[in-house]
Amino acid sequence: MVPFYFGAHDTQLFGIYYPPAGAGLHQEGVLLSAPVAHEHIRTHMAIRQLALALAAAGRHVLKFDYYGVGDSAGKSEEGDVARWTRDLVTAAGELKDISGALRLSVVGLRLGASLAVAAAGEVPGLKELVLWDPVVDGKAYLEAHRRAGGTTRPPGGIQEEILGYAFSPEMIASIEAVDLLAPHSPLPGPVHLALSEEKPEYRSLEQALATAGTTVDTALVPEPAGWEQFNGHDEVLVANAMVQAIGDRLTTP
Structure with missing residues (x-):
């Protein structure tokens, strides 16, 4: 695994590249689009x-942090959906450049899945999208976070603190505008919905994608993640079955 920074000098993003195991020509890459804030x-x-599982199966893999998230440049309140969408396209180009992969799959988790949908048309060599428990409705997503952990506004400040992370008004507005059910053109590759539980919004998303002309299939892996619960920042997601299911889906010839 190779940690490195990439992108524009003043807005650098942090990534970790996992080279494929074994010899031979590896033409498949996987970009991992993680969530933001406490998720x-x-x-x-x-x-x-x-x-690690995908690299062991012979895929080039890049996981990265969005601007203002994790080890990337910027403060947590400085990101927004438009910037993060550009970040994903930048990361996809970086993965192709460093690996020589001809085709890319993008695995997005939660808001990272929503960003993958937004960026899909600009991802070079896109083969497919895997949407793992995607955020379908940005406004409902933020409201669930507020209910789970409360929200505060520092004295004299205009930004909001949700579950210990600062959200600027611009960030909040951009997330609230996320709506995967809105009419749109077909996505440039098939979509695989990887769901840890059944929800009406996921059934609606599957229908909306199909109506738009996107090829879509759904895998239900009953391993509820408790996205709308909050028990502390040290809570770690255990998703062994989901990781196995997604790994199998992306490495099956």
């Missing part, structure tokens, strides 16, 4: 586990 911390180990 970024919760899912760190699961995403690392998935990266």
Whole structure:
């Protein structure tokens, strides 16, 4: 595994590249699009586990942090959906450049899945999208976070603190605008929904994608992640079955 920084000098992103195991020509790459804020911390180990499994199966893998998230440049309140969408496209180009992969799959988790949908048309050599428990409705997503852990506004400040992370008004507005059910053109590759539980919004998403002309299939892996619960920042997502299912889906010839 190779940690490095990439992108523009003043807005550098942190990534970790996992080269494929074994000899031979490896033409497949996988970009991992993680969540933001406290879900970024919760899912760190699961995403690392998935990266290792995919690399062991012969895939080039890049996991990265969005601007203002994790080890990338910027403060947590400085990100927004438009910037993060550009970050994903930048990361996809970086993965192709460092690996020589001809085709890329993008695995997005939670808000990272929503960003993958937004960026899909600009990802070079896109083969497919895997949407792991995607955020379908940005406004409902933020409201669930507020209910789970409360929200505060520092005295004299305009930004909001949700579950210990600062959200600027611009960030909040951009997340609230996320709506995967809105009419759109077909995505440039098939979509695989990887769901840890059944929800009406996921059934609606499957229908909306199909109506738009996107090829879509769904895998239900009953391993509820408790996205709308909050028991502390040290809570780690355990998703062994989901990691296995996604790994199998992306490495099956």
